Amino acid sequence: MLERTPKSPPQIAPLPADTNQPEWSVMIPAYNCIHYLRKTIESVLAQALDAKQMQIEVIDDFSTDSDVEALVNELGKGRIGFFKQPRNVGSLRNFETCINRAKGKFVHILHGDDLVKPGFYQEIGGLFESHPEAGAAFTGCSDIDENDKWLWDSEQILKEPGIIDNWVLKIAEGQLLQTPCIVVRREVYEKLGSFFAVHYGEDWEMWTRIAANYPVAYSPRKLAYYRVHSNNITGNSLTTGQNIKDISAVINIIQNYLPADKRKALKTRARMNYAIYIGILSDRIYHTQNNPKAALMQVTYAFKLHPSKRTLYRFVKILTKILIRYKNKPQQE
Template sequence: MNEDRTPQTPPIIKAVTDCESRPRWSVMIPAYNCIGYLQTALESVLIQDPGPEIMQIEVVDDHSTDGDVRALVARVGKGRVGYYRQPYNRGSLRNFETCLNRSKGHLVHLLHGDDAVLPGFYRVTGALFDAHPQVGAAFTSHIVIDECGNQVYSRQSLMDKPGVLSDWLSTIARRQRLQPPAIVVKRLVYEHLGGFFAFHFNEDWEMWVRIAAHYPVAYSPSGLPGTGTIQITLPPVRFYPDRTFWISIRRSISFSIIFRRKKGSHIKDQRENINQFISLTNLISYIMSTGPPMRPCCRPRPLLK
């Protein structure tokens, strides 16, 4: 496996050492060939912008080839949004690593360039950290939309009201329960545990399990005013898993079992661990369902208008 693109150990996230005042938030937006969606992502953040003293906003471009990302950031951000372009295409894991190391805030939100947040997301997740300072991360419910803005599905709420999740390690180790843009992580946690590694797919799942093995995690359900539910845009492509995909699935399941055993979480039955595999294969079955490949039914439009 190419170490330059896929680190085999968690990349080091260096501590912020400068003495200047740090913002509370870092909204880091990794982007690669998603220029048709990036404006929506930026606008969904800027509408909640508390100012540069409180929030860093930056696009980290993994050498995109589908348009002038720098020009789009300049036009939409009007000087408010930072921009960094990789010297060559480094791959998603290395681009995430760059995002984390370039972040300056105490709370880091990795918002993929083809995703968006609803109004209230930063207020609600910030309130979770204020109410529960012991947590290492906080997340909200999310929904998935297609390229036309139509809802595909939503995740069932994990709790009725905001708070710290009970036995979260056992829950997240059995099955992926969140999407990357829905979660905010303390930078100190990334400094402690390192960045994303080893997987071409579901690298996020491994990270959430790793965090849960070391820190409590807070959550805010959907259905509450201003929960800032994540909206995720599915690209109009069909996915066919290959050998690398299945290797990643096997490795992620193995890692989750190891973390649970280290924390003393009892595994009652082997069928319990098969739930991890089933949840992923159900998604694959949906993506690979019969019929012609999905095609764009309309141009991407802002989610907040």
């Protein structure tokens, strides 16, 4: 039985030479996200190319919340492939299955609760056409909550589409993109392997690994939505504190991809940036999720990750709120 969390990047086998390879593979890993999966699939079908040009497949990690295959058949009417794991294998192994089953030149892993906006594949295709040397390409992205409410936008990296200079040094300082907005050449996965080591931050490690080996193209157009909710890996990790443990591991791993003379400074900035990010998120955990215990856990770990006046302030702020049992007044609609 395979480990749920691989200790090294699992190998991705090349396709047989006689494979009829489409341009695109849109692979949708799903696990207990039936309430979001319909919108995810519909966002792809709204801009899908024909089956010869674009493979679309849902990879179900043994969901228990509903009949995923029935939904795929209802929406796809034979257009969408379906594969169900014989048992729950975890997110990393499910991503690995997605990549191994992908037949296209360009592989898009679109989580079953995320969305793409109209024009996403056209924009990404244009980036690869303009920059054939790119190993991956991505667009801007917006985060939304469980009710499709906008939360925030990703940082704009370039004003115009193009290759990002010194991208590995930029992304080594912190996660600057989300999985639904990036597409990777299959041959890149074949060379570098799949996701490994952690279940939170595994994407940051992967994008940094790619950046260390290939040019990466980017468009500032915000054409994907990343969903934040309490039941996905991100939400679960935030309430348990596993996110900071995993991020600490990722920061250590990515040092291997960086120039030796840059590692110390980049590691310090990465720890600082993530500690600040978690400090800000702790307020949302306290108020929006009404979880003071998890908020305190986050700011405690953030201070340990990068002790500073700023992280100490966040810790004291949350602790004080808990001690006085502070609550926001309900907002007027």
